[in-house]
Amino acid sequence: MKFLFLGGSGALLSLLLYGFCVEPYRVEVTEVVIRDAELSRVLQGKVVLHLSDLHIRAMGRRERKVLDIVERTSPDFVFLTGDYVKWNGEYDAALEFLSKLRAETGVWGVLGDADFANSRKSCLFCHEPGSAKPTRKHSVRFLMASFETVETPGGRLRIAGLDFGSEESLAFLREALDHSQEATIVLAHSPLVFDRFRKEDDVFVLAGDTHGGQIPLPSRLWALLDCEKCVRYERGLFVDGRKKMYVTRGVGTSNLPLRIGRRPEIVRYRFEGPGDATP
Amino acid sequence: MLLLPGFFMAAGCRVSSEPGVVLLDFESDGELDRLHWKCGTLFSMDAGHAVCGEGALKMELYPSSYPGMSFVPQERDWSSCGKFCFDAVNPSPKALRLTVRIDDLRESPDYPDRYNQSFSLDAGRSTVCVFTEELVTSGTGRRLDLEGIQRVFVFAAGLEERRTVYLDCFRLE
Numbered sequence: 001m002k003f004l005f006l007g008g009s010g011a012l013l014s015l016l017l018y019g020f021c022v023e024p025y026r027v028e029v030t031e032v033v034i035r036d037a038e039l040s041r042v043l044q045g046k047v048v049l050h051l052s053d054l055h056i057r058a059m060g061r062r063e064r065k066v067l068d069i070v071e072r073t074s075p076d077f078v079f080l081t082g083d084y085v086k087w088n089g090e091y092d093a094a095l096e097f098l099s100k101l102r103a104e105t106g107v108w109g110v111l112g113d114a115d116f117a118n119s120r121k122s123c124l125f126c127h128e129p130g131s132a133k134p135t136r137k138h139s140v141r142f143l144m145a146s147f148e149t150v151e152t153p154g155g156r157l158r159i160a161g162l163d164f165g166s167e168e169s170l171a172f173l174r175e176a177l178d179h180s181q182e183a184t185i186v187l188a189h190s191p192l193v194f195d196r197f198r199k200e201d202d203v204f205v206l207a208g209d210t211h212g213g214q215i216p217l218p219s220r221l222w223a224l225l226d227c228e229k230c231v232r233y234e235r236g237l238f239v240d241g242r243k244k245m246y247v248t249r250g251v252g253t254s255n256l257p258l259r260i261g262r263r264p265e266i267v268r269y270r271f272e273g274p275g276d277a278t279p
Numbered sequence: 280m281l282l283l284p285g286f287f288m289a290a291g292c293r294v295s296s297e298p299g300v301v302l303l304d305f306e307s308d309g310e311l312d313r314l315h316w317k318c319g320t321l322f323s324m325d326a327g328h329a330v331c332g333e334g335a336l337k338m339e340l341y342p343s344s345y346p347g348m349s350f351v352p353q354e355r356d357w358s359s360c361g362k363f364c365f366d367a368v369n370p371s372p373k374a375l376r377l378t379v380r381i382d383d384l385r386e387s388p389d390y391p392d393r394y395n396q397s398f399s400l401d402a403g404r405s406t407v408c409v410f411t412e413e414l415v416t417s418g419t420g421r422r423l424d425l426e427g428i429q430r431v432f433v434f435a436a437g438l439e440e441r442r443t444v445y446l447d448c449f450r451l452e
Contacts, residue, residue, distance in 0.1 A: 119316040132321050132341065144318050163318075 019215070019260040024253055025062050029069060030265045032237060032246055033272055038183035039204060040271040042155040047073055049103075050267035052081040052189075052208025053250025055114065056094045062264065063093075066251055067100050069266055078103040080140065081208040082112025082164065082189035084125075087254065089114075091121045098125075098138040105150060107140045110161040112189035112209060114254065143187060145172045158182040164189050170196050177201055191233035191247045199241025210234050212249030212262040235262070300360065302352045302431075302449040305334045313350050319343030319438075328445035330366035330404065335447035340435050347377070347434020348446070357411050358425040360451035364408035365433070368445040369400040375442055376400075379407070380432035381414060383423040391418020397436075400444065408452075 034040075049070060056063055070078065078101055084094035101107050116122050126142050127135055141148065143161020150157045158180060160173055170193065177184065184203050186193075191207040212235035213222070222230040238245045251264040303310055311322050314336075325337035340346040357363065369375050381394040395417045398407060414423040433446065 118312070120312055120314070120322075123316050126318075130321075130323060132339070 015260065016258075019258045020256075023259040023261075023263055024257060025065070025264075027062060027065050027069065027251065027264045027266060029073070029268050030248075031268050031270060033270050034204060034237075034244065034246075035272050035274060036183075036202075036204060036244065037273045038155075038202065039157075039185070040273040042152050042157045042183045043077075043269075043271045044154045046076040046105075046152065048077045048079070048269040048271075049073060049075045050079045050081065050206050050246070050248055050269065051251060052206075052248045053083040053112070053211055053252050053254070054094065054097065055083055055086050055089075055252030055254055056097055057086050057089060058093045059096055062251065063097050066266060067097070070101060070103075073266075073268065074104070076104045078107040079159075079185070079187055079206050080107065080109030081187055081206050081248070082110050083114040083208065083250070083252070083254070084112075085114055085117075087114045088117045091118075091124050095124060095135075095137050098140050101138070101140065105152075108148070108159050108161065108187060109140050109142050110144070110187045110189055111142065111164055113164055116164060147173075147184075149182065156182045158184040160184060160186045162186065162188040162193055177203065190229060191238075191245060192229050194233065194238060194240075194243065194245045197243045199243060202242045203244070205243070205245035207233070207245055207247050208250045210247060210249075211253065211259075212247075212265075214253060214256070214258060214262050215260045216262070300354050300451040302354060302451065303336075303350060304332050304448055304450075305329075305336045305446075306332045307334070311336075315349045319346035320348065322348065325445055328368045328370075329447055330368070330406075331448040335366075335368070335445045338444050338446060340438050340442045340444070342438050342440060345434045345436055346438055347432060349380075349430055349432040349434075350449075351430050352428055352449075354451065355428050356426045357428050357451055360411055362408045362410050362452050363414075363431075363450075364406060364452055365449040366404065366406050366447045367400055368404045368447075369402050370443060370445070372402045374399045374401050375435065375444055377433055377435055377444070379409065380434070381423060381428060382430045382432075383425075383427055385429055388416075392416050392421070394423055411451075 085091055111122060111125060127133060145163040147158050147160035186203050186205045188205055188207045190209045194205055197203055210229050213230050219231050233247050235247050235249050248267050249262050249265045253259060308324055314322055319341045321339040323337045325335045326333060329335040338348055376397055376399050378395060378397045382388055393416055394414050411425055
């Protein structure tokens with residue numbers, strides 16, 4: 001009995017050590033195939049990366065590893081879906097991280113709830129301190145209920161960004177979608193925005209926020225914890241009619257700095273048309 | 280004197296017997312952290328347009344849908360106060376139309392279920408007040424729960440040119 005108790009305690013301790021000290025730093029690149037005729041035409045041959053939920057406290061080994069992977073991947077597009085800082089944390093390290101992100105065509109992002117925890121400092125993502133002038137600290141283009149259109153050899157790509165928690169922002173996007181035939185990628189922090197699109201909306205939503213739960217828990221427990229986003233959209237690809245969404249596990253952690261069975265990920269998308277052969 | 284439903288200039292205020300409560304007086308830079316910062320508005324402290332004390336809020340509004348300020352009052356219970364007031368200075372000869380919105384519901388309520396009132400700020404200094412007994416929602420006609428005021432907004436709607444306004448001395452009287 002004593003040996004059983006000691007063995008169990010040892011296993012639990014090892015699991016916690018792994019969860020706190022090892023897995024949060026085991027960043028992996030997840031390749032995700034998206035079947036979409038328009039996006040495959042527009043983004044053919046392009047390297048598209050998606051990062052989210054970095055929750056940066058300082059430029060540590062995880063942040064350096066992410067930057068190293070991004071640099072080695074030589075992306076054409078990098079999309080960011082928010083939460084660059086810890087809740088009520090400092091912003092300098094996150095801004096430094098963003099300043100080191102590079103992509104051939106560009107880097108686009110939206111802000112998450114943690115970024116707005118100090119709403120005054122959240123302005124630093126886009127502006128010089130105490131000024132309405134655009135920041136010169138980094139070249140990320142933050143989309144706050146707005147969109148930009150990019151020309152590629154395959155056609156035009158619309159990149160839209162939703163302002164976190166803003167109904168006005170969703171109304172804007174609805175209006176924009178109703179008058180567009182362009183391939184559209186929507187950046188959103190919360191995956192719950194997926195519900196706000198209709199099945200016939202031809203959009204691909206990139207979202208984060210859930211961290212994949214950080215540990216595997218059954219839906220019922222997430223429901224008890226009042227985490228609706230984890231119950232419904234914990235991680236992975238969701239398709240409903242023509243609308244699609246990928247919810248990334250993100251890179252960092254919040255609350256407990258723990259990950260078990262939910263490695264930090266950088267998502268690399270491969271877009272295929274309906275007739276493309278799958279290797 | 281400009282008289283709007285729910286609003287009047289200070290000269291016509293009924294003085295409450297209750298002692299006043301200062302909600303925001305912009306006497307220190309830290310008060311800017313109590314505001315909700317969002318795109319389209321830039322806040323800074325200003326010493327040249329203070330109405331009470333030494334400082335005021337300089338609010339630069341940029342063309343956008345709803346530029347302006349909002350804050351969560353530290354004093355949530357307004358039931359013993361007769362009116363909510365603040366001072367404003369419009370440095371432009373052109374009038375500026377602003378809206379005051381007051382929520383008594385925690386989750387951001389839709390237009391019909393909150394207090395909304397627009398008013399025009401003429402050039403120079405004005406004091407804007409609203410009687411607490413006139414705090415009624417716009418669509419449902421419900422009286423606000425004066426013991427649980429959640430958030431106060433002052434903003435411009437559909438601004439098409441850059442404007443500046445100075446605000447000071449948000450208070451209950």
